[in-house]
Amino acid sequence: MKQPAKILIVDDDQDILVAGKLLLKRHYSQVDICNRPEQLPTLLADCEFDLILLDMNFGPGESSGEQGFYWLSQILKLRPDSIVILITAHGGIDIAVEAIKQGATDFIAKPWHNEKVLATISTALELHKSRQETKSLRAANQALVQASTASAQHIIGNSSAMQQVHELVNRAAPTDANVLILGENGTGKELIAKELHLKSARAQQVFLSVDLGAITETLFESELFGHKKGAFTGAQQDRVGKIKAADGGTLFLDEIGNLPLHLQAKLLTVLAQRKVTPVGANQEEAFDVRIIAATNVDKHALLDEEKFRQDLLFRLNTVEITLPPLRERKEDIAAIAQHYVDIYGKKYQKSPLTLADNAVEALTHYHWPGNVRALRHAVERAVIMTDNQALSADDFQLKNTDVSVSAPASSSQVQPTITAPENDSGELNLEIIEKQTISRALKQHKYNISHAAKALGLTRAALYRRMEKHGL
Ligand SMILES: Nc1ncnc2c1ncn2[C@@H]1O[C@H](COP(=O)(O)OP(=O)(O)OP(=O)(O)O)[C@@H](O)[C@H]1O
Numbered sequence: 001m002k003q004p005a006k007i008l009i010v011d012d013d014q015d016i017l018v019a020g021k022l023l024l025k026r027h028y029s030q031v032d033i034c035n036r037p038e039q040l041p042t043l044l045a046d047c048e049f050d051l052i053l054l055d056m057n058f059g060p061g062e063s064s065g066e067q068g069f070y071w072l073s074q075i076l077k078l079r080p081d082s083i084v085i086l087i088t089a090h091g092g093i094d095i096a097v098e099a100i101k102q103g104a105t106d107f108i109a110k111p112w113h114n115e116k117v118l119a120t121i122s123t124a125l126e127l128h129k130s131r132q133e134t135k136s137l138r139a140a141n142q143a144l145v146q147a148s149t150a151s152a153q154h155i156i157g158n159s160s161a162m163q164q165v166h167e168l169v170n171r172a173a174p175t176d177a178n179v180l181i182l183g184e185n186g187t188g189k190e191l192i193a194k195e196l197h198l199k200s201a202r203a204q205q206v207f208l209s210v211d212l213g214a215i216t217e218t219l220f221e222s223e224l225f226g227h228k229k230g231a232f233t234g235a236q237q238d239r240v241g242k243i244k245a246a247d248g249g250t251l252f253l254d255e256i257g258n259l260p261l262h263l264q265a266k267l268l269t270v271l272a273q274r275k276v277t278p279v280g281a282n283q284e285e286a287f288d289v290r291i292i293a294a295t296n297v298d299k300h301a302l303l304d305e306e307k308f309r310q311d312l313l314f315r316l317n318t319v320e321i322t323l324p325p326l327r328e329r330k331e332d333i334a335a336i337a338q339h340y341v342d343i344y345g346k347k348y349q350k351s352p353l354t355l356a357d358n359a360v361e362a363l364t365h366y367h368w369p370g371n372v373r374a375l376r377h378a379v380e381r382a383v384i385m386t387d388n389q390a391l392s393a394d395d396f397q398l399k400n401t402d403v404s405v406s407a408p409a410s411s412s413q414v415q416p417t418i419t420a421p422e423n424d425s426g427e428l429n430l431e432i433i434e435k436q437t438i439s440r441a442l443k444q445h446k447y448n449i450s451h452a453a454k455a456l457g458l459t460r461a462a463l464y465r466r467m468e469k470h471g472l
Contacts, residue, residue, distance in 0.1 A: 005125055006030040006047060010037055010071070011055040011087060016110070020053065023114055024121070037071045044078045050128050051121060053108070055087045056095055065095035069102065076103045081135070083128045085120060087112075141206055148207065152198055155191055156339045157332030161324045165192065172319040173199035180256075180316045181294040182302075183323030185449045186373030189294040190254065192321060196292055197250040205249030210242045213255030213450035214459045220263050221279050225270065231280025243276050243287055250290045255460075256316065257297030258450050261309065268312045291316065296448060326368040326375065333368075333375065334360045340376050341391065344383040353383065354390045362393035369447040370472075373464075381471045435470040438463070442472065 005028045009020045017033040024031045034043060037058060043049075052075060056068030068086060075082050086107040088096045096107035105124050108117055155162075172179050173196045181189040190209065197207040215223055222231075226241030243251060259267065270276050271291060275284040293316045295302070302308045326333065338355055345353045355363075368374055382395040438456065445451040453463040466472075 002027060002029045003125070004029045005050045006032070007051050007053065007121070008032045008034060008043065008047075008049045009053045010034045010040065011053070012036070012058045013055070016055070016087070020117075023117065027118065028121075037067065040071060040074060041078060044075065048079070049082070051083045051085065051124055053085050053087055053121075054104075056092060056099070057089065063089060063092070065092065065099070068095070069099060072099060072102060072104055081128075081131060083124045083131075085124055145204060145206055148194075149198065149203070152194065153191055154339065155188065155195060156336045157329060158335070159329040159331045161329045162332060165321060165323060168319065168321050169195055169199065172196060172321070174201060175319075176200065176202075176290055177318040178291045178293070178316050179319045179321060180313075181292065181321045181323065182299060183294070183296065184325045184369075184371055185296050185447055186371035187323040187325060188372055189296075189323055190252065192323065193250075193252045193292040193294060197252075197290075200250070200290065202249050202290055206246055207250045207252065208242050208246040209252035209254055211254045211460060213258040214453070214461065217260065217263065221266065224267070225276045226278035226281075228278055228280035231278075235280065239278075241276060241278060243270065243289060244278075244285060246289045247287050248289075250292060253291060253293040253316075255295060255450050256293040257295030257302060257308065261307070264309045264312050268309060268315065271312075271315055293317075296450070326371045327366075330364050333364045336372060336375055337363050337379050340379040341383060344380045348383055350383060350386075351389065353386070353388075356388075356390040356392045358393040359391050359396060362396060370442075370467075377468055377471065431470075434466065435472070438466055438470065439472055442467075 007024055007028050007030065009017055009024075009031065011017055011020070011033075012035050014035065017035060021031050021033050032043070032047070032049075034040070037054075054068060054071060054075070056065040057063055058067045065088070068088075072084055072086070075084055084104045086096055086099050086104050088107050088109050092109070096104075096109075099107065105127060106120050108120055155166075169192060179193075179196055181192055183189050193209070194207060197203060210223060212220075221227070222235070222239060222241070224241050224243050226244055227235050227239050229235055229237050253267075273284075274288070275286050277284045297308075299322075302313055303310075326336075334355065337360070341353050341355060345351075363375070363378075370377075378396055382391050382397075386395045388395060438452075441452040441455050442449075445455060449460050449463060453460045456463060458466070
């Protein structure tokens with residue numbers, strides 16, 4: 001079967017043109033010929049050739065290659081991505097080497113051997129294809145970077161704790177130092193990681209995140225380091241790992257504290273050497289990536305060398321930022337709640353909504369085990385359900401309760417009533433049972449999402465989706 005490729009042969013020797021066309025027509029879909037290089041600008045304007053075979057000398061007795069250099073430069077000026085293979089006279093190797101320095105891809109010496117010509121063209125076309133792919137990937141990447149910069153979320157809260165966080169972010173962001181962000185689930189670790197990226201010199205490059213809590217051990221290497229086609233069963237094509245995909249930008253390693261020790265060792269080696277070898281490859285690839293890591297595991301556990309490699313910790317925590325739980329920055333709650341009231345009010349097309357004093361009080365006194373994420377969901381639910389202009393405490397369906405979570409409970413703490421009952425009520429409705437089970441898992445694991453998700457046999461993303469669905 002013929003390969004879809006447009007090839008142009010430029011030579012003043014009619015025999016070469018005819019022989020070349022005859023040979024290449026059998027293998028490629030379009031082969032055009034031209035015996036006068038002056039026609040090149042018109043031809044290039046009309047057609048985007050995948051490959052051009054260009055003679056170095058035009059006219060009898062010519063051997064300096066001067067015209068070849070001239071037309072090579074014209075082609076590259078008009079179409080900078082062109083793949084040009086030069087046709088040189090036997091013995092014109094020095095000229096060909098010089099032409100490659102000036103942008104030609106390869107050369108073929110006359111008289112040519114058909115197999116050699118076909119092999120050279122096939123390799124050059126592969127190169128062309130991968131250049132085109134790189135170009136469109138780069139364009140897609142740029143569009144992604146612009147879209148994510150435009151949709152950057154605001155970090156709300158001016159408590160003294162958050163002011164210290166901002167101070168650290170502003171100092172660390174431009175330095176390219178690795179940063180470790182600590183904090184309970186939902187405190188805004190990913191938000192801070194993105195802020196560090198956006199305030200760094202890498203802001204115009206990609207920000208990628210990988211959830212190490214959700215990744216299976218077998219997928220770890222393939223996800224981070226990439227793999228080659230055929231490296232293992234199911235590897236049907238080459239895959240670029242996240243580390244290489246983030247080249248030039250920032251890689252956010254979420255839930256680093258959940259990584260088993262032997263995978264920590266693999267990650268450390270790659271980060272220390274700044275080189276990665278995709279599974280099934282035999283060559284290392286260098287990368288330039290800023291690493292920001294985060295975990296909800298507390299500092300004491302990270303300092304336990306039986307659970308976490310201290311040399312990896314040392315590499316990750318050049319700068320350490322700790323995000324306080326929301327209950328320790330209660331003064332931020334009203335502002336964050338109002339921020340999401342505005343956002344969801346617009347989203348659900350409500351007339352401008354406010355928070356009544358009793359709502360602010362109830363929200364402020366709640367201990368928020370799910371932190372800002374839970375507050376955000378509570379606001380969204382209230383906005384959807386309310387008919388009021390000013391959201392009241394009732395709209396949040398809050399009631400006083402004692403809650404057994406990591407935070408010390410007090411009598412003024414409140415919890416949304418829709419939280420599932422602790423006991424199995426003999427309920428047979430699947431939706432309700434799902435909600436009860438999730439609720440119980442969350443409490444059992446003290447709102448550690450990774451652990452609760454693992455216990456439920458779900459990914460973290462799937463658990464978050466269900467928590468949102470049930471308003472948990
Ligand atoms: N200060 C803040 N202002 C506004 N929104 C915030 C703030 N902090 C967190 N959020 C919101 O709360 C949600 C959770 O934030 P994020 O995912 O950054 O938390 P996290 O600590 O990385 O969570 P996890 O540990 O579960 O991965 C997001 O929707 C985020 O936009």
